[in-house]
Amino acid sequence: MTWFAETLYPNVRQSFAIEQVLYQGRSDFQDVTVFKTKDFGRMLVLDGVVQTTERDEFVYHEMLTHLPLFAHGGVRRVLIIGGGDGGILEEVLKHPVERVVMVEIDAKVIEVSREWLPTICGRAFEDPRAEVVVADGAEFVAETTERFDLIIVDSSDPIGPAEILFAVPFYENCRRCLNPGGAMVVQSGVPFLQGEEAANTYRRLAQVYPHAGFYVAPVPTYYGGFMALGWGGFLDLKASAAAAAPRIAAAGLALHYYNAAIHAGAFALPEYLNARIG
Amino acid sequence: MTWFAETLYPNVRQSFAIEQVLYQGRSDFQDVTVFKTKDFGRMLVLDGVVQTTERDEFVYHEMLTHLPLFAHGGVRRVLIIGGGDGGILEEVLKHPVERVVMVEIDAKVIEVSREWLPTICGRAFEDPRAEVVVADGAEFVAETTERFDLIIVDSSDPIGPAEILFAVPFYENCRRCLNPGGAMVVQSGVPFLQGEEAANTYRRLAQVYPHAGFYVAPVPTYYGGFMALGWGGFLDLKASAAAAAPRIAAAGLALHYYNAAIHAGAFALPEYLNARIG
Known part of the structure; x- marks a missing residue:
């Protein structure tokens, strides 16, 4: 049996039994690999870190799209930053939006x-409402x-090419690009293991927007309990x-994670996260 | 660097960098190991499966105790089944209970x-309110x-010595041992990876009690997203x-996971779990 061991953290690892390496190459920015795993x-995988799997992608992609879209209620134009795998784009296009611009480096x-x-x-990617830049x-x-009306930041972690997407100037420019009543959401890591990053993200979002905070969802292959999804905007x-x-x-969407109860419950933050942003 | 790789699932693993093996032995029931890990x-570890760590035990122990205790509001007598590490016992004793019986095999x-x-x-274990059987x-x-007034089942997974704690006769006997208004809570595994077990637990609890369901919490070292905590009782x-x-x-307890918002939000179940119990 061949195993792939993620190298995100020095002292704790998740590993997956692999049936086949489907693709392995290097882009201008990073190592890019696609495995066929036994169970997921x-x-x-980018630079040794799991980005998404067929088995559990729904948790992350549903929570980063449907929650802000249904919260707003009238989103017509969406900007996706990152999200090259297309998972966010696909979920956004389930809504009656007019135009989605996806900017992937x-x-x-x-x-x-x-x-x-x-x-x-x-x-x-073939949807006429989508433009890929x-x-x-x-x-x-x-x-x-x-x-x-909505900006979704589906980036990798704040090391390497995505670092700039976690800085104040980026959030300020996003604010400038928002219509009245708009909001942005950003993946903010797993605060049980990356608590400093969550604290920084919250401080910066709260500095830029009248409303800001986190909601949470546990994505199985983002190891360590809840993932924090940061948000800031003109909408609470x-x-x-x-x-x-x-x-x-x-x-009436057929989803696998998100529902109305989850929408409300996801804003209940554990004390260890409240302590980081208090 | 020495690593311990958990062997719970055949095709996905979590591994921890180990500084030292503090204890290793075999009881009448299972292999018992205590590691000093680098980060947790x-x-x-019992029979190769992580039971608890100093770093993240608070999520599981707080959610299996404070939620039902504050829900009830007048718990005087508690029965703990399993829980040999004492983590549940310690949290229960933070409440003004009169007597706690812990039955560990x-x-x-x-x-x-x-x-x-x-x-x-x-x-x-030295508290005069606690009796260990x-x-x-x-x-x-x-x-x-x-x-x-409350029964807490802190068992290992439903294979090996704990299997009998997931069967209908056990739940029926627990019901017989409850005062009016009482309830029981049970660890029910990680439904993303152990969905069949969650479905069975729910069906059996709902068959025995007027009220039954799940609440959820992601425990970092119980790999795979939310853990399901089953409950049944005369109290909703x-x-x-x-x-x-x-x-x-x-x-005014000083806790690290549980709070009033989490109490409400933990009953919001993801669609993949609703689909198992629908």
């Missing part, structure tokens, strides 16, 4: 995902004149559960 | 925990004439958040 289906991740992870991106997301929000996501519930019911 | 403090687990895991059990928990509830735990909130505030 196909898995995308690494064309290789898109190309490999379209070829090897079709169950994650579905036919999202291969560019630096931080530069894009600094320069674009477009405005969006935390107070959105009652407004979202009838929208969720009316949409 | 001391760790108790494996004396070696108690002995090893008292010697090597003092930060988990604290001084709970070394016996089979299933036999105990079949025979005792004592009555309890799911409807208890409003009553619990002032009790939580009045008690």
Whole structure:
């Protein structure tokens, strides 16, 4: 049996039994690998770190899309920063949005995902509402004149190419790109193991936006309990559960993690996370 | 660097860098090991499966005790089945209970925990309100004439010595041992990876009690996202958040996971778990 051991943390590891290496290569930015695992289906790995798997991608992708979309209730234009595997794009396009711009820095991740992870991106890349821009997301929000109702930051961790997506200037530029009533959501790591990163993200979002906070969801292959999803905006996501519930019911999406109860419950933060942002 | 790799699942593993093996032995029931890990403090392992660590034990122990205790509001007598490491006992004794009986089948687990895991059990075993019985928990509830307000089942997984604690006759005997208004809570595994076990537990609890369900919490070293905590009783735990909130505030315990928001939010189940119990 061949195993892949993730190298994200020095002293704790998750490992997956591998049936086959489907793709292995190097882009301008990072090592890109797709494994066929025994129990988690196909898995995308960048620089040794698990990004998504067919088996559990739904937790992360549903929570980073449907929660803010149903909270807002009238999103027409969405900007995705990162998200090269197309999982976020596919979930966003389940809503009656007019236009989705996805800005991914690494064309290789898109190309490999379209070829090897079709169950994650579905036919999202062919949707006429979607435009894919291969560019630096931080530069894009600094320069674009477009405005969006929702910005979703689906980045890798704040080391390497994604570091700039966790800084105040990036959040300020995102704010500039938001329509009134808009919001942004960002993956903020696993606070049980990456507590400093969560604290920094919260402080910066709260400095830039009138409303900011976290909601949480445990993604099995993001090791260590809850993942923190940071949010900031002109809309109070935390107070959105009652407004979202009838929208969720009316949409009738067939989902595997998110529902109206989860929408409300996800804003209940454990004390160890409250202590980081108190 | 020495690593310990958990052997719970055939195709996915968590591994921990080890500084030292503090204890290794075999009881009448199982292999018992205590490691000093690099990042999770001391760790108790039974038959190759992680039971608890100093670093993350608070998630599991707080959620299996404070939630039902504050939901009930007047618990005087508690029965713990299993829980040989003393972590549940210590948390229960933070409440003004009169008597706690802990029935653990494996004396070696108690002995090893008292010697090597003092930060988990604290001084709970010396508390005059606590009585420790070394016996089979299933036999105990079949025979005792004592009555309890709360029964907490802190067992290992339903293979090996704990199998009998997941069967209908055990739940029926627990019901017989409950005072009016009482409830029981049981660890029910990680449903993302052990979905069949969660489904069975729910079906059996719902067959025995007027109220039954799950609440959830992600324990970092119980790999795979949410752990499901099953409950059944004469009290509707799911409807208890409003009553619990002032009790939580009045008690003023210094905790690391549980709080009033978590109490309410923990009953929000992801769709993949709802699908198992629907």
